[in-house]
Amino acid sequence: MSGNARSAATDVVVVGAGAAGLAAARRLLSANRSVVVVEASPRIGGRAFTESETFGFPFDHGCSWLQGPSSLPHIKLAEEAGFTLVDHSEPHGLLFTPDGPGGEAEIEAFDAAADRIAATLGAATEDVAADRCVDLSDPWAAAAATWVGAMDHGVDLFDLSTADFGIYGPYAVDALVREGLGALVVRLAEGLPIRTDTAVTGIGWSGQGVTVRTTRGELRARACIVTVSTGVLASGRIAFHPRLPAATQAAVDDLPMGLLTKIALKTDGNRFGLQDSSYLTRAIHEPLPARACYFLAFPAGWDLIVGFVGGRFGWELSRDGEEAAIDFALGELAGMLGNDVRRHVLRGRMTGWADDPLTLGAYAAARPGRHAARAALGQPLGERVFFAGEALGGAYPALLSGAHLSGEAAADAVLGQLG
């Protein structure tokens, strides 16, 4: 699926072969439009990325929960292609205090703190930084707030827009994919005209149509759909001619990338009395941003315990490097399960989204007060350059489902424009 050379005019160039780009291309092709998808990486899928080399079984570096509405084609495809969806809508979880597994009172206190934060943020009428609404003197606030902010949104409460919180639509599916969600997403690329190893360096949108400059020549098209992350857009790696209008540039700047980093630890088969696909939460009572790591034990039955760190601490740990991150995660795990757990961990791996030049973070989070930037980024340029991707995920922002739906929506807008 790679290619080069200067191409004849095509209807639409899609920039990026992640979930949004694949969805857009499929929609355009089904409307009999000619499409070229241009992807900088040698692989397809973007932040949907499963690989089996590291551990000998599938590990999702990016998305791993399939969450979203029933319209997602992934649900039917999973069944047809023999993928196993492991329902995770009611996950089992354990809370650990410094004295060992938390009792009913601690669990109730943690749950109540999480509910209070959700209720407060959900009721916020102004778009402000979430920490301004939450009572951080609550002894359970740090533990609960870290889940809400750093883990779910990739940013701490200081950096979380209250309007970004609680906008999620209902989930018809909430499942882990045993064979890897990234692997499932890549199935949607079958038959699509994708040029991998081809980075877009510039998009000209003056005059008629668009000119897409790539590392393998120039493409002319009537329109293009840009699905790269807001991190990539902000980096200036793609030069727009004319420049992005001030409103679009401001929207990009107001949607910086949050970070979620996974620290995956392969175990030797021991289950430590834990259920598959269960959460381990460590009670922390420290000021935000907390040095917190939450774990998913044995996702979909694999011999793996996956630590998650996010927000400012996630960036810090990613900068410290893989060895330090694994060491930290092991220490956290030992604090919960006992030191013996170290003996059962065979190897570790930290995901690299913080430094990946093709994403520059995990997913976008609106700056406090700037939630409207999502709608602003959704405005096309000159009726021929359209944006899509998780930042424009509508009722499912930051998620794979939102990325997919935004790709379909951008394709529909292009089709409307092309007539």
Ligand SMILES: Cc1cc2nc3c(=O)[nH]c(=O)nc-3n(C[C@H](O)[C@H](O)[C@H](O)COP(=O)(O)OP(=O)(O)OC[C@H]3O[C@@H](n4cnc5c(N)ncnc54)[C@H](O)[C@@H]3O)c2cc1C
């Ligand atoms: C650690 C982590 C965990 C996550 N967990 C979940 C989860 O459990 N569930 C969930 O629903 N979502 C999750 N997500 C989010 C989900 O993975 C993303 O929302 C989704 O995959 C984004 O798709 P996209 O098409 O918008 O962007 P991308 O997948 O980033 O696609 C954009 C593509 O553009 C390419 N590109 C970049 N620059 C250029 C260029 N100059 N020229 C050409 N191509 C370029 C990139 O290589 C990439 O392939 C997670 C993300 C991360 C990082």
